Amino acid sequence: MTRSGGPASAPASGPILAARNVLFRHQGATVPLFDGLNLDVQPGEFMVIIGPNGSGKTTLLKLLSGVHAPQGGEVILKTRPIRAIPPRERARSVAVVFQEARILFDFTVLEVALMGRAPHLGAWRLERTSDFESARAALREMDLTAQENAHLEELSSGERQRALIARALAQEPRVLLMDEPTAFLDLKHRLQIHEILVRLNRDRGLTVVTTSHDLNLAGRYGSRLVLLDRGRLAADGPPADVLTPALIMQVYETEARIVRDSESGVPYVVPIAPAR
Amino acid sequence: MPPLTGRRLAVSIGALLLALLLSVAICASIGSSRYTLLDLVRLSVDEETARAMILRVRLPRILMAALAGAALGASGAVFQAVLRNPLADPYILGVSGGAALGAFAATALGLSAIAPILPVRETAAFLGAIATVAILFLLSSARGRPVSHPMLLIGVIMNTVYLALILLIETVVEFSRLHGVRLWMIGTIPIEDYGLIAALSVVLFLGVVGLALHGRDLNLMSAGEEAARSLGVTVERTRVVTVVLASLITAAVVSVAGPIGFVGLIVPHAARLLFGPDHRLLVPASAVIGAIFLIAADTVSRSVMAPTEIPVGVVTALCGGPFFLWLYRRRAGGGYFQ
Numbered sequence: 001m002t003r004s005g006g007p008a009s010a011p012a013s014g015p016i017l018a019a020r021n022v023l024f025r026h027q028g029a030t031v032p033l034f035d036g037l038n039l040d041v042q043p044g045e046f047m048v049i050i051g052p053n054g055s056g057k058t059t060l061l062k063l064l065s066g067v068h069a070p071q072g073g074e075v076i077l078k079t080r081p082i083r084a085i086p087p088r089e090r091a092r093s094v095a096v097v098f099q100e101a102r103i104l105f106d107f108t109v110l111e112v113a114l115m116g117r118a119p120h121l122g123a124w125r126l127e128r129t130s131d132f133e134s135a136r137a138a139l140r141e142m143d144l145t146a147q148e149n150a151h152l153e154e155l156s157s158g159e160r161q162r163a164l165i166a167r168a169l170a171q172e173p174r175v176l177l178m179d180e181p182t183a184f185l186d187l188k189h190r191l192q193i194h195e196i197l198v199r200l201n202r203d204r205g206l207t208v209v210t211t212s213h214d215l216n217l218a219g220r221y222g223s224r225l226v227l228l229d230r231g232r233l234a235a236d237g238p239p240a241d242v243l244t245p246a247l248i249m250q251v252y253e254t255e256a257r258i259v260r261d262s263e264s265g266v267p268y269v270v271p272i273a274p275a276r
Numbered sequence: 277m278p279p280l281t282g283r284r285l286a287v288s289i290g291a292l293l294l295a296l297l298l299s300v301a302i303c304a305s306i307g308s309s310r311y312t313l314l315d316l317v318r319l320s321v322d323e324e325t326a327r328a329m330i331l332r333v334r335l336p337r338i339l340m341a342a343l344a345g346a347a348l349g350a351s352g353a354v355f356q357a358v359l360r361n362p363l364a365d366p367y368i369l370g371v372s373g374g375a376a377l378g379a380f381a382a383t384a385l386g387l388s389a390i391a392p393i394l395p396v397r398e399t400a401a402f403l404g405a406i407a408t409v410a411i412l413f414l415l416s417s418a419r420g421r422p423v424s425h426p427m428l429l430i431g432v433i434m435n436t437v438y439l440a441l442i443l444l445i446e447t448v449v450e451f452s453r454l455h456g457v458r459l460w461m462i463g464t465i466p467i468e469d470y471g472l473i474a475a476l477s478v479v480l481f482l483g484v485v486g487l488a489l490h491g492r493d494l495n496l497m498s499a500g501e502e503a504a505r506s507l508g509v510t511v512e513r514t515r516v517v518t519v520v521l522a523s524l525i526t527a528a529v530v531s532v533a534g535p536i537g538f539v540g541l542i543v544p545h546a547a548r549l550l551f552g553p554d555h556r557l558l559v560p561a562s563a564v565i566g567a568i569f570l571i572a573a574d575t576v577s578r579s580v581m582a583p584t585e586i587p588v589g590v591v592t593a594l595c596g597g598p599f600f601l602w603l604y605r606r607r608a609g610g611g612y613f614q
Contacts, residue, residue: 066506091506096502098503104360121492
C-alpha cells in the first residue's frame with residue numbers, strides 16, 4: 001500500500017492538532033529551537049516529520065502530544081489548548097509511542113495493552129470486562145494474541161513495538177504520534193510496522209504523525225512530509241514536493257538523486273555524497 | 277501471571293493476611309522461655325506467667341516487627357517504581373538514615389521533653405526522611421528528571437554523613453541519655469505499649485492504602501515518565517504524594533525501631549516473583565510480606581543465640597547484602613542500568 005498526494009480525507013472541520021506560533025527553548029539553551037512555529041495536522045492524514053539530527057523532530061512530537069509545554073504560543077487539540085485539557089481527557093484523544101520505551105519490571109503483553117485503558121477508567125478503579133475486551137482487540141489487531149501472557153522482555157523488537165502500538169490503540173485515540181517507529185528494526189519489521197500504521201490510518205481514519213530518519217520510508221508511507229531544519233519548517237507537502245535534490249542539499253547537506261519507482265511512482269532518495 | 281482483577285486482588289490479599297496470622301501465631305510460640313500459644317488456653321500452673329510472657333513481651337514485639345516490616349516493604353516497592361530503580365530501598369537511599377538522624381537529634385537535644393504529648397521525635401524523623409528525598413531528587417536529576425544511576429551513590433554518601441552526625445551528637449551530648457544508641461542504629465525491635473502500636477497501625481494502614489490507590493499510576497510510571505504523562509498521569513503530583521507517604525511510613529517506624537536495612541529491597545522483589553509487578557497488588561503484598569519477613573527475622577534475632585539477642589538489623593543486613601550483590605550482578609546485564 002503506497003500513497004502520495006494530499007490528505008486522505010478533506011479537512012471538513014479544521015485541523016485536529018495545530019501548533020500556533022510555538023516558542024520552545026531547551027533548558028539551558030541560549031537560542032530557542034522553535035520560534036513562531038505553525039503547523040496544522042489535518043484529521044485522517046499520515047504525516048511524517050523528517051529532518052537531520054537536532055532539527056527538532058522529537059521535540060515537535062512531544063509538543064504536539066502535550067507532554068512538553070511550549071514557552072510561547074500554544075498547541076490546539078481540535079478547539080482547545082492541549083495543555084488546558086486535563087491529562088486523562090487528553091490521553092483519550094492523543095496516544096504517543098516514544099522511542100525509549102523500556103518498561104521497568106516484568107509486565108506481560110496483556111498488562112501493557114491494559115495500560116492504555118488507564119485514561120478511560122475512573123480514578124483508582126480496576127479494569128472492567130469491557131477494558132479487557134478492548135485491550136485484547138488491540139492485541140488481535142497487532143497479531144499478538146498468542147503472546148498475551150509473555151513478558152515484554154521475551155518479545156522480539158518488532159513484537160515489542162507492536163505491543164506498544166497495541167497500548168496506544170487501547171487508548172482509542174483520534175491521533176497516534178510515534179517517535180521513530182522503526183528505528184531499531186530490520187527491513188521486514190520496518191515495512192510491517194508501517195503497513196500497520198497505514199492500515200490504521202486508512203481503515204480507522206486514525207490520524208498518524210511519526211518522525212523518521214528514513215526518507216524512503218517517509219516518502220513511501222507518508223501522505224504529507226514536514227521537513228524540519230533547525231526548528232524551522234523547510235518544506236511541507238506531499239512527498240514528491242519535499243524530497244527534492246535541492247531541499248536535501250539545503251537541509252541534509254547531502255548530494256542526492258531522486259528516482260521514481262516505475263510501478264508505484266513513489267520517489268526514492270539515492271544519496272550520493274555529503275556536501276563539502 | 278494473570279492480569280489483575282478484583283477477585284485476584286481479594287484472594288491474594290486474603291491469603292497473605294492468613295499467612296501473616298499464621299506467622300504471628302508460630303513466632304509467638306518461639307522464644308527463650310518455652311511457652312507456646314497453647315499455654316494460654318491450657319489450664320496449667322504456669323498460665324499466668326505464660327500469659328504475661330506472650331501478651332506483654334512477645335506479642336507487642338511481634339506486632340512492632342510486623343509494622344516495621346510492612347512500612348519498609350511497601351515503601352521499598354514505591355521507591356523502586358518512582359525512582360525507576362530496582363535497587364532502591366529506603367535504607368540504601370539514605371531515607372531511613374535521614375529519619376534516624378532526625379529522631380536521634382530530637383532525643384539527644386531534648387526536644388521531645390519540650391512537648392511530651394506531641395510526636396516531636398516522629399516529626400523530626402519525617403523531616404529527616406523528606407529532606408533526604410529532596411536532596412536525592414535535586415542532585416540526581418538531569419533536566420529536571422531523576423536519573424537512577426547516581427542516586428545510589430548519593431544514598432551511600434548521605435548514609436555516611438548521617439552516621440557521622442549521629443556519632444558526633446552522641447559524643448557531644450552526655451551519654452547517659454542515649455543508652456542503647458548503637459543497637460538502635462542498626463535496627464532493633466523494641467517492646468512498646470499497645471497504645472503506640474495502635475497509633476502506628478493506623479498511620480501505616482492509611483499510608484499503605486494511600487500508596488496502593490496510586491498503584492495504577494505507579495505502573496504507568498514504570499513505563500517511563502513521558503509515557504506515563506501521555507497516558508494521563510500527572511507525574512509531578514503522583515511523585516510527590518507517593519514519596520511523601522512512603523517517607524512518612526518509613527519515618528514512623530524508623531523513629532521507633534531504628535533504620536533496619538534491606539527489608540525494602542528484598543521484599544518487593546519477592547512480592548513481584550509471587551504476585552507480578554502490578555503495583556495495585558504489589559504495594560499491599562509487599563507490606564504483608566514485609567511484615568512476615570521482619571517477624572521471622574526478629575524471631576531469629578531473639579532466639580538464635582538466646583538468651584542473648586542480636587539486633588534484627590544484623591539479620592536483615594546479613595540476608596540483604598548478599599541479595600543486593602546477587603541482584604546487581606543479575607540485573608546489570610539485564611538492562612536495568614542502561
